[in-house]
Amino acid sequence: MTDADPVRLYRTVRLIRRFxxxxxxxxxxxxxxxxxxPYLGQEGIAAGVCAALRxxxxxxxxxxxxxxxxxxxxxxxxxxxxxxxxxxxxxxGRGGSMHAADFSVGVLGAxxxxxxxxxxxxxxxxxxxxxxxxxxGATFFGDGAVNEGMLLEAFNLAALWRVPVLFVCExxxxxxxxxxxxxxxxxxxxxxxxxxxxxxxxxGQDPQQVHAAAAAAVGRMRDGGGPELVEARTYxxxxxxxxxxxxxxxxxxxxxxxxxxxxxxxxxxxxRLSDAxxxxxxxxxxxxxxxxxxxxxxxxxxxxxxxxxxxxxSGLNARSGGA
Amino acid sequence: xxxLSYRKALTRALADELARDxxxxxxxxxxxxxxxxxxxxxxxxxxxxRVLDTPLSEQAFTSFATGAALAGMRPVVEFQIxxxxxxxxxxxxxxxxxFPLMTGGQCAAPVTYLVPGSGSRTxxxxxxxxxxxxxxxxxxxxxxxxxxPTDAYGLLVSAIRHDDxxxxxxxxxxxxxxxxVDxxxxxxxxxxxxVVRRAGDDVTVVAVGHLVHDALAVAEExxxxxxxxxFDPRTLYPFDLDGLCASVARTGRLVxxxxxxxxCGIAAEIIASIVERVPLAAPPRRVTRPDxxxxxxxxxxxxxVQPGRAALTAxxxxxxxxxx
Ligand SMILES: Cc1ncc(C[n+]2csc(CCOP(=O)(O)OP(=O)(O)O)c2C)c(N)n1
Ligand SMILES: [Mg+2]
Numbered sequence: 001m002t003d004a005d006p007v008r009l010y011r012t013v014r015l016i017r018r019f020x021x022x023x024x025x026x027x028x029x030x031x032x033x034x035x036x037x038p039y040l041g042q043e044g045i046a047a048g049v050c051a052a053l054r055x056x057x058x059x060x061x062x063x064x065x066x067x068x069x070x071x072x073x074x075x076x077x078x079x080x081x082x083x084x085x086x087x088x089x090x091x092x093g094r095g096g097s098m099h100a101a102d103f104s105v106g107v108l109g110a111x112x113x114x115x116x117x118x119x120x121x122x123x124x125x126x127x128x129x130x131x132x133x134x135x136x137g138a139t140f141f142g143d144g145a146v147n148e149g150m151l152l153e154a155f156n157l158a159a160l161w162r163v164p165v166l167f168v169c170e171x172x173x174x175x176x177x178x179x180x181x182x183x184x185x186x187x188x189x190x191x192x193x194x195x196x197x198x199x200x201x202x203x204g205q206d207p208q209q210v211h212a213a214a215a216a217a218v219g220r221m222r223d224g225g226g227p228e229l230v231e232a233r234t235y236x237x238x239x240x241x242x243x244x245x246x247x248x249x250x251x252x253x254x255x256x257x258x259x260x261x262x263x264x265x266x267x268x269x270x271x272r273l274s275d276a277x278x279x280x281x282x283x284x285x286x287x288x289x290x291x292x293x294x295x296x297x298x299x300x301x302x303x304x305x306x307x308x309x310x311x312x313x314s315g316l317n318a319r320s321g322g323a
Numbered sequence: 324x325x326x327l328s329y330r331k332a333l334t335r336a337l338a339d340e341l342a343r344d345x346x347x348x349x350x351x352x353x354x355x356x357x358x359x360x361x362x363x364x365x366x367x368x369x370x371x372x373r374v375l376d377t378p379l380s381e382q383a384f385t386s387f388a389t390g391a392a393l394a395g396m397r398p399v400v401e402f403q404i405x406x407x408x409x410x411x412x413x414x415x416x417x418x419x420x421x422f423p424l425m426t427g428g429q430c431a432a433p434v435t436y437l438v439p440g441s442g443s444r445t446x447x448x449x450x451x452x453x454x455x456x457x458x459x460x461x462x463x464x465x466x467x468x469x470x471x472p473t474d475a476y477g478l479l480v481s482a483i484r485h486d487d488x489x490x491x492x493x494x495x496x497x498x499x500x501x502x503x504v505d506x507x508x509x510x511x512x513x514x515x516x517x518v519v520r521r522a523g524d525d526v527t528v529v530a531v532g533h534l535v536h537d538a539l540a541v542a543e544e545x546x547x548x549x550x551x552x553x554f555d556p557r558t559l560y561p562f563d564l565d566g567l568c569a570s571v572a573r574t575g576r577l578v579x580x581x582x583x584x585x586x587c588g589i590a591a592e593i594i595a596s597i598v599e600r601v602p603l604a605a606p607p608r609r610v611t612r613p614d615x616x617x618x619x620x621x622x623x624x625x626x627x628v629q630p631g632r633a634a635l636t637a638x639x640x641x642x643x644x645x646x647x
């Protein structure tokens with residue numbers, strides 16, 4: 001059984017929403033260096049999909065990856081510390097926003113190369129199952145990624161070898177500034193169908209609908225089914241990346257942004273709770289994030305002497321670059 | 324005199340070449356809106372036939388450019404991040420580079436690959452901070468790394484006019500450099516010709532790309548103690564060995580500072596080529612990224628892995644002490 005409890009789903013979308021808003025504040029303050037790709041508006045997808053997974057199931061995320069990592073169960077405090085480049089971060093400050101990973105909860109990492117993670121997840125799920133573990137996986141990617149050959153090659157491998165991977169396309173209408181219509185010949189679901197994969201379109205703004213579709217697919221996969229694709233239609237509420245807060249890029253008509261923002265997954269899911277329930281979750285999330293930010297800011301920065309720690313898992317010592 | 328920024332110099336080179344030669348066209352991601360700023364205004368001026376916004380299909384559009392070049396065009400491909408060159412290494416090295424020889428001279432593949440923002444952009448971490456120019460020099464693709472706005476303009480123009488594939492790296496660390504220029508004097512800069520940026524007598528420092536500015540700053544700091552000559556090769560392949568030999572023959576000492584990984588990086592090639600030809604008064608030194616470097620995210624770690632002024636200063640002291 002998976003967890004479709006409306007309060008839990010609300011808690012997850014609210015956590016991601018407020019986490020992102022606080023992270024944006026920290027970008028503006030200069031505490032988070034390099035900026036972030038905000039997940040605002042898309043929270044329902046990570047929340048819905050991850051609620052259909054077990055702790056032992058595997059996921060990979062994207063450059064817009066905070067939601068995936070949090071929804072799968074990573075500690076928000078250690079995630080915030082990672083974004084702030086601290087030693088206590090999930091990746092000891094070595095990864096940052098685009099590489100946040102927590103293997104202990106099945107997050108094999110956000111990934112900064114569009115379209116690259118699907119094949120990695122497919123191999124990981126295949127390997128776990130060969131070792132007799134009853135796991136499935138979900139890999140998140142954007143509408144831009146469906147034009148990357150390597151992702152389509154992953155579709156083929158997963159389908160050919162019947163690896164139970166849920167391919168989750170977060171179609172937010174744009175790859176940076178490129179609209180889907182200008183980039184995708186055919187359809188996204190048609191790409192999956194070409195490999196014999198079942199594919200469905202869901203309303204990505206409704207966490208419960210996403211969850212229902214993901215849970216159905218995951219159920220079939222646990223019963224021996226092969227990979228499936230879900231295309232979650234969504235809208236990115238904020239910038240492609242926080243650099244757009246500084247440099248305005250002109251590509252989304254203002255009316256479209258207003259309309260897109262009117263369907264808010266946090267409000268949609270919140271509407272299913274009583275006022276008292278919602279207030280209790282909101283207060284709990286705020287307390288969690290107050291603690292997360294305080295933890296991150298109080299944590300030490302890594303010692304530059306360890307800049308190449310973990311470069312080689314074998315322990316091979318790299319020659320330094322100095323004279 | 325008007326100020327020209329490095330970024331605007333690239334824009335101007337693209338605009339001038341688009342205007343001069345019908346065969347030139349641009350393709351890349353988000354170049355219509357000019358997310359990298361380099362193509363600003365070009366879509367409006369030259370239209371969608373000359374400025375093509377691509378889907379995220381780097382391998383296909385890189386080879387699409389090869390095909391167009393084989394058919395007589397002069398494509399310029401912009402890559403948003405340096406690591407995308409790993410993704411399209413096959414398309415460039417195994418196809419564009421090999422076609423002329425493999426076809427017995429039936430064709431040329433004049434494609435320019437432009438990477439605005441190569442190397443570390445602090446905070447972009449492991450998969451967005453590479454500086455893979457040595458790889459291209461190794462396989463023998465013409466590789467330019469301009470340090471100044473004037474050279475950014477001139478080398479990009481020469482790249483577009485060149486009959487073979489050329490990769491132009493515009494280091495993130497140089498993109499904000501500005502220079503007083505006489506626009507009328509902007510001209511192509513020949514590929515394969517270096518330049519002495521600062522004359523000196525005691526040691527020659529070869530600096531690549533943005534590190535030219537660090538080398539100049541270090542040279543100023545050391546003025547009075549050590550007389551440092553700064554040599555900017557501008558093009559890494561082909562390399563201006565004659566120009567560098569002339570410098571080192573006078574100073575007798577050599578330091579190379581290069582933002583590549585150490586093993587098989589361009590610094591190794593430069594040093595080997597010099598010691599084959601010029602007797603040195605002291606063992607040469609290089610300042611690079613470490614072997615196998617992956618840039619960690621945290622700013623202090625990111626900086627620790629890149630070659631910096633302190634390490635360069637130390638290297639200069641080492642070579643000027645040895646053998647004196
Ligand atoms: C292979 C690759 N190409 C280009 C980029 C630069 N880039 C980062 S995100 C992005 C847009 C991705 O669009 P999409 O897949 O729709 O995801 P979204 O950003 O909309 O969530 C681009 C072009 C990259 N990181 N990797
Ligand atoms: Mg998108």
